[in-house]
Amino acid sequence: MKAKATRKPFNDPFDELSDEDFEREVLESLDQSTTKISLRVSKELLGRTKKAAEHRGVPYQSLMKALIDQGLKRLERVRRANESQV
DSSP: OOOOOOOOOOOOTTTTSOHHHHHHHHHHGGGSOOOOOOOOOOHHHHHHHHHHHHHHTSOHHHHHHHHHHHHHHHHHHHHHHHHHHO
16 A cells, blocks of 8 residues: 655745746746656546647647746745745
8 A cells, every 4th residue: 555645735836927927937948858758647637738738829738838837937936945944
């Protein structure tokens, strides 16, 4: 039997960005070099991602890469800000 992972409460780091700022940051990160990985996602998430990518005129995998990159950057900024307050 696998042990259940415990999680800390998650504050969405994207809440502070406007939709326009978020989209600008995401699209700017599309030009980074890549490494091939395998990632399992739900059909629903994949469908939503493909629709969002089509709407923006970019490949869905590039959009996923950009979203992961921007999400991690935001989490790192939040962590640094929290560490500086301690």
